[in-house]
Amino acid sequence: MKFKISTIWMSAILFGSMTALGATQPIQTNTNVQTKTSPVQSLPVEDVQRFTAAIADVKKYYVEDVSDDKLFNNALQGMMTGLDPHSTYLDIEDYATLNSATTGEFGGLGIEIGSEQGYILVVSPIDDTPAQKAGLKPGDYIIKIDNQPVQDMNLQDAVAKMRGKPGTKIVLTIYRKTEKAPFNVTLTREIIRVQSVKSRMLDNGIGYIRISQFQMPTIDDLNASLKKLKAQNSGKNLSGLVLDLRNNPGGLLDAAVGVSDAFLDSKKLGKNDLIVYTKGRIKGSQLEAHATPGDLLNGAPIVVLVNGGSASASEIVAGALQDQRRAIIMGTQTFGKGSVQTVIPLDEQTAIKITTALYYTPDGRSIQAKGITPDVVVDMMEVKADKNNDNLNMIIIKEQDLASHLANGNQSPQGKAGPEIVNAEQTTAAPVVDNQDTGKGTQPLAVTDYQLNEALNLLKGLKAITRDQEAAS
Template identity: 55%
Template sequence: MLHLSRLTSPALAIALALGAPLLHAAQPPAPAAAERDQGVLPLEELRTFAEVLDRIKAAYVEPLDDKTLLENAIKGMLSNLDPHSAYLDPKDFQELQESTSGEFGDLGIEVGMADGQLNVVSPIDDTPAAKAGIEAGDLIVRIDGQPTKGMSMLDAVDKMRGKPGSKLTLTLVRGDGKPFDVQLTRAVIKVKSVKSQMLEPGYGYLRITQFQVNSGEEVAKALANLKKENGGKRLDGLVLDLRNNPGGVLQSAVEVSDHFLKKGLIVYTKGRIANSELRFSADPADASEGVPLVVLINGGSASAAEIVAGALQDHKRAVLMGTDTFGKGSVQTVLPLNNDRALKLTTALYYTPNGRSIQAQGIQPDIKVERGKVTQEQAGANVREADLAGHLGNGNGGPEKPSNGAAKSTSKPQDEDYQLSQGLNLLKGLNVTRGL
C-alpha cells in the first residue's frame, strides 16, 4: 500500500487549497453570492473531516496512522463518483500503462461493477480467462473464496493479478444458474489487438480484440493484407468483429473508424472543462475502399468499440448485427500526480455523429442475432444420380459430382460461430441483390 507523507494542519490546508485552481478552471469566478456557494472551500465540512480523522485515530480499535487514513479518504472520494473513476497508486498506474500498450500480467478479464456486484465485461481473446470459457456477463462472486460483494473494483483487479504461473479460483454465476468454480493460471498477457483472415474467396474477416495505441495502424495493415490475399482485388465483403471488445484508447477508435469513412463526424465529447470538448472527423482517404461491411457486436462490446459501431451505424456505412452493447459512454482522463500516482477521472461523455449518448443504454444492432453455435449434419449414405450405374451425362461438359466425390472443406471460423455465419450470409445476399 502506498503511504503518503504526514500532513500537519498547515500542510493539509495547502493540499486542499490545491484543488481550488481546478474548480476555478471549470467554474469561472462569479458574483460574491455565487462564489460563496461554488468557489470557496466549505470550511464547516473541512472541520468535520479533521474531527473525523482525529476521532478515528483516537478511538478505533486498532492504531492507524495519518498516511493510511488520508489515502483511504482519497480512494473513497474517487470511488463514490462513478465506477470508472479511481485513484491509482504507482502499481495501479503502471499496470494501466501496460494494459494499453498490449502486454501485462493477469487473467485477461475486463471487469465492471453493477449494483455493487463485480461482473465480467469481456474476456480478452487468447488469455487464460477466454481459454477457461469465462463469458461476458458472468458475475464474479468470489476470488479464492473471498466474497466480492462490497469489494472495490481496484481491489478485485489487484487480487486477480499476481505472479505469472500462480493459480487462483474464481467463483462465477452465469445467468440464473448456480455458482461454479473456475481455476485459472495467471500469465503475462500479450494481446494481439488485430487479427484477420479470409473466410471465403472475396470475403474477409477482421477482429479487433481491444483498442491499443497502435490498433489503427494494425487495421490499415490488415486491410491491405486481405486485399493482397484476394489477388489484389477489392473485397466483396468484410465482417468487422467487435464482440467482447472492452474498448481502450479513444484515438485508436477514431483511427479505425476513419479507415471506413470518407467524411463526416466520427465522435464528439462534452464535459465541464474546456479540453474535454473534442470533435473528431474523418479524412477523405478510405483504406477499406468502400467494401460492404457487417459489424458484429454484443454485450461485451464497450467504450471505444461502441464509438466505432455507433459512427459506422450513424453514417449507414455498415450493418450492425448481434446484440445490444455494454453501454459505457463516458471518457476517462488519466491525470498524473506526483510520485508516479495518478487519477483516472471521468471528464466527459461521448456522443455518436447523430448526437446519441450510449451511456447506460448501449448501441442496438440493426439486425438482432443471438449467440449460437452452428452444427452441421453428418453426411449420410445419400445416393445421387451421378452414383447410379449407367447414368446419363449432363451434356454441359462439367465434371460429375457423385456423393463420394465431395471434397472435405477446411474448417473456417464461420462453421461454428452462428453470428459470424449470419454476417457472412448477409454480405453474400447484399452482393446477389446488387447484381439483380
C-alpha cells in the same frame, strides 16, 4: 490516414468497466488541460474541519494503528468511487500499471470487470488470456475469490486479490444466469501479451479483422492487416469485410476514431462527416472528431459484429459506421458505456481517473446505459455436428437423377450418376481452418462461430446483388 479532432485534451480513455485485471489502457500526453493552474473553487471551512476531525478520531480510537497514507488513500478512493462506477483513484501501483500498458504487455488474468449489485461483473474476457481460456463470458458474476465472498467488497480490493505472481493459481466462483448453480473456475495467472488486431481471409474475397482492444498501435496494425489481406487476395481489393468487435471492452478514444475514419470517406458523407462528439461540463471536454477523405476498402461492404461485451470505444466505432450507413451492425445489444474518462495526475506517482464527458454518435445518440442496437440481431448459437447421426446426411435429388430427363444442350449426354449424398453441415457454410490451429482439421464455420457464419453469408448476398446490378446496367 489521419482524422480531425477539433479539441485535444488529456488522457481520453474509454473503458468498458471501472477496473481491468491486466486490461488497463494507455494514457496520452496532456496538451491543453492545465490541471495544476486551473482555478479551484474554495472548499467550505466546515467541511474541511469535519474531514480532518474524522481522520483524527480514526487515528485516536481505531483498534489498530493506521498510517496517514492509508487513511488518505482510502478517502480519495471513496470520494472517486462515490461519483460513478468508472471514476477512481489511481495509487502508485495502479498508475504505474496504466502507464506501462502502452507496451501491450502486463501481468494478470486478462479480464475486464466492473461492479454490479455488490458483486464483480465480467464485462469481457480478453483474447488469448487465462480468462478466455477458462471460458469466462460477458455477464458472468464473480461471487467468490479463492472461496472468499466478494459481496460489497471494494472493487480495488477485489482486483488486488486477483492479481498475483505469474504461474500462480486462483479459483473464482462464477454465477452464470444460464446455469443452475454457481461453479468454480481455476485460472493460472500469466503475463498478458495483447495483440489488438488479428486478420485472415474467409472466402469469396471477403476478409476478417478482429480488434480485441483499442490501443496506441491499433490504427497502424489495422492498416497493415488490410494490406496483408489484399495481398492474400491476389492483390485484388476485398469484396467485403467482417469487423469483429465482440468482447472488445474499449480503449483509447483516438484509436476508435482512427479505426472509424479508415472506412469513412468525408467526400461521400455530405455535411455531417462526424465520427463522434463529446459534451461535458468544462470547455476542455468538448470534442468533435471528423472523417477525412479516403476509404481503405474503397466502399466495399462491411459487417460489424458486436455483443454484450462490446463496450465504449467499440460502441463508438459501431455507432459511427451505423449512423453514416457505412456498415451493417450484426450480433446482440452492446454494453452501453457512453462516458469518457480523463486521467489527471495528482503528482508524479498518483492520479485520478474521472468521468468528464458523455459521447454521442454522428446522429446525436447517447449510448450511455443503452448501447448499440444491431441492424441484424443474431444470437450466439452453438451448432453441434454429430457425424454418426444419419439425419445429418440428406439425399439431394437433381434433375439429372430423374428418369428420361433432357440432356444438357451444351454438353454431350452423360451416364446417369445417381443421386448425390451431401452432409448437411456442408450446406451451411464453407469450412475454415480452426483458429487455434489445434490439428483438428477443418470444421464448418457455422459450428465454430455461428455469428461470423451469418455475417459471411450476408456479405456473400450483398456481393451477389451488386454483381447482378452491375450486369444489368
